[in-house]
Amino acid sequence: MSAWLEEWNSRQDVYIGDRHRDRHFRAVARDIVRLLPEGSGRVLDYGPGDALCATRIAAACEEVVLCEAAETIRARITDRFANEPGIRVISPGQLTDLAAGSVDLMVVHSVAQYLDVDELDALLREAHRLLGAGGLLVVGDLVPPGAGLVSDTAELLRFALREGFLGEAVPALVRLAFSPYARRRRRLGLTRLGEAEMTARARQAGLSGHRVWPNVGNNQARWTFVARRAAASARPGR
Numbered sequence: 001m002s003a004w005l006e007e008w009n010s011r012q013d014v015y016i017g018d019r020h021r022d023r024h025f026r027a028v029a030r031d032i033v034r035l036l037p038e039g040s041g042r043v044l045d046y047g048p049g050d051a052l053c054a055t056r057i058a059a060a061c062e063e064v065v066l067c068e069a070a071e072t073i074r075a076r077i078t079d080r081f082a083n084e085p086g087i088r089v090i091s092p093g094q095l096t097d098l099a100a101g102s103v104d105l106m107v108v109h110s111v112a113q114y115l116d117v118d119e120l121d122a123l124l125r126e127a128h129r130l131l132g133a134g135g136l137l138v139v140g141d142l143v144p145p146g147a148g149l150v151s152d153t154a155e156l157l158r159f160a161l162r163e164g165f166l167g168e169a170v171p172a173l174v175r176l177a178f179s180p181y182a183r184r185r186r187r188l189g190l191t192r193l194g195e196a197e198m199t200a201r202a203r204q205a206g207l208s209g210h211r212v213w214p215n216v217g218n219n220q221a222r223w224t225f226v227a228r229r230a231a232a233s234a235r236p237g238r
């Protein structure tokens with residue numbers, strides 16, 4: 001298991017309180033629904049975390065598949081959505097059960113920074129297999145080169161101010177700065193990706209993509225990449 005995945009499997013979460021967690025998931029679900037291709041059947045959310053607002057997405061399509069690699073999170077969301085017929089929870093190993101071309105929207109939000117480039121390339125190849133002809137891949141919250149803890153903190157404070165939880169945010173940020181997550185982030189770093197690199201990696205996987213504004217969710221120091229299957233002549237690199 002990768003070091004980051006271990007961290008996600010074991011640690012408490014990064015939200016600074018209930019309001020932050022709630023507003024974060026609401027904003028992500030709102031933006032995902034906006035990006036849904038017309039008449040979407042299946043949405044695949046890769047690395048959904050606690051997916052607190054998955055029912056909002058399920059209300060706008062036929063099925064939401066939540067593919068979560070961290071076992072502890074997967075167990076929680078399997079429980080949470082056990083009685084939701086439109087939501088299915090799977091592990092990455094079960095992606096192969098999904099038929100080629102059966103996904104209308106694949107979301108990978110706030111995950112790519114924890115993947116090494118080989119994992120990212122493999123995921124892009126899987127997206128190429130899974131996306132239908134009109135299907136869309138949305139990779140959100142990409143951390144550009146040069147961005148980091150300072151820009152993330154500034155964005156979080158702006159979000160807290162807008163959403164009325166600034167009072168909670170300041171002491172919680174101090175706690176977060178000394179948390180195991182922050183220590184691991186300093187030690188492992190995040191994978192930073194610019195538009196040219198993402199576009200090239202996607203092209204290697206047989207996808208054609210570009211940057212879109214604004215970023216999905218709240219952190220506008222980060223960015224969103226969207227892609228579709230490239231024309232039939234383009235073959236994914238191996």
Ligand SMILES: C[S@@+](CC[C@H](N)C(=O)[O-])C[C@H]1O[C@@H](n2cnc3c(N)ncnc32)[C@H](O)[C@@H]1O
Pocket residue numbers: 002004005008009025028046047048049050051068069070073108109110111114115116119
């Ligand atoms: C910040 S959370 C994002 C959750 C959700 N998409 C959101 O926007 O709130 C990071 C997610 O990436 C997943 N993740 C981290 N490292 C991973 C890896 N190496 N392979 C697959 N998933 C990974 C975690 O399990 C977690 O679900």
